Amino acid sequence: MRMVDLIEKKRDGHELTKEEIEFVIEGYTNGDIPDYQMSAFAMAIFFQDMTAAERSYLTMAMVESGDQIDLSQIEGIKVDKHSTGGVGDKTTIALAPLVAAVGVPVAKMSGRGLGHTGGTIDKLESIPGFSVEITTEKFLELVNQNKLAVVGQTANLTPADKKLYGLRDVTATVNSIPLIASSVMSKKIASGADAIVLDVKTGSGAFMKELDQAKDLAQAMVEIGKHLGRNTMAIISDMNQPLGYAVGNALEVKEAMDMLRGEGPEDLRELCLTLGSQMVYLAKKASSVVDARKQLEDVIASGKALETLKTFIRAQNGDPSVVQEPEKLPHASHLFEVKADKNGTVSAILADKIGTAAMLLGAGRATKESEIDLAVGIVLHKKIGDSVTAGESIATLHSNKEQVQDVIDMVTKAYTISDTAVAKPTLIYDEIH
Secondary structure: OOHHHHHHHHHOOOOOOHHHHHHHHHHHHOOOOOHHHHHHHHHHHHHHOOOHHHHHHHHHHHHOOOEOOOOOOOOOOOEEEEEOOOOOOOHHHHHHHHHHOOOOOEEEEEOOOOEOOOOHHHHHOOOOOOOOOOOHHHHHHHHHHHOEEEEEOOOOEOHHHHHHHHHHHOOOOOOOHHHHHHHHHHHHHHOOOOEEEEEEEEOOOOOEOOHHHHHHHHHHHHHHHHHOOOEEEEEEEEOOOOOOOEEOHHHHHHHHHHHHOOOOOHHHHHHHHHHHHHHHHHOOOOOOHHHHHHHHHHHHHHOHHHHHHHHHHHHOOOOHHHHOOHHHOOOOOEEEEEEOOOOEEEEEEOHHHHHHHHHHHOOOEOOOOOOOOOOOEEEEOOOOOOEEOOOOEEEEEEEOOOOOHHHHHHHHHHEEEEOOOOOOOOOEEEEEO
16 A cells, blocks of 8 residues: 555545555554655545545544543443533533533543633642542542543543644644544544533634534534444534633633532533533433433532532542632732723624633643643623623733733724624524434
């Protein structure tokens, strides 16, 4: 088999076999196939697409390029959730204890974030003492014991995907449905889940700006999951404005705690209940999605969800008293108000601009080497559909820097205030089964 022949075959729109795709991924991972040939191969996929079978072969070849996590020692059906990412997306921090509180095992492998805020692990590390550095044995033991544990991703999980992802980034082949779908699903499958719930974001703060694109991606990932024997479904949710009000690591942790307390933003609560209901149903802990939702609402009302969060924090060496005393979380030394420049109704918020503004304050990483400031970020006071008067605060910047005029300007420009009334946006657009 020769790589040049396979590039030509895909370039001309023909379907590749399982063996051919395995040859490519194995050869590229071990260095036998150079970057320039893999770049040509990725571009051929970009233009010619892949069949459902090819996408599954590509995903599994990437899974088999590295470690696979064995969760068979954990009792019950393990359901994983993945979000394609967005601004203020602290869903996992609220959702994992919520679902665990009704008896669904959540064995979560998470990464650190590159971008406007940290990843789930960075956010959890804003809890004093909290550690994700636990052994595999301890990880499995904690999930069996408490139904929940979070650990950092192993370095050798899907090395083919890491290598290909870096190449796609510099060859204009990132935005390809088969390449994105196989990248996401390879990590989920290598992580050992039995069933997978996907939260595919669409809108100004999402990777997939258009709803049709988001649906195509969701469909592709669900098909891959099912083809590889994992019960998989997807929700398409809105990211035309940040999720909730808080953007920034410790600020988002506090908001997730508020949600489990039965308070907090309505959109965060609704998204967690929607995703959580699907997770509980796929785990066969409920007879229907409606029954699953009722169970989740009950554990919020009874305080069991909040207790599950405390148990989880304590088990991973964190200080559980932060749940009752959020002032123990890192907090910034300066607060700056961003004020509305006119009367009206908020008609748009550019979520990606809010994300960039949070990163400029230090809440995220511009490069892998960047240090994150866990205390800083932005708390919005107005969302789409809210009325506002000139001079009223629309957001508060939490900063450890004294000079933030550029960030104030960016947040101001991210808001559009209209003279006419505007409806609140749809949160859940679709479900893909």
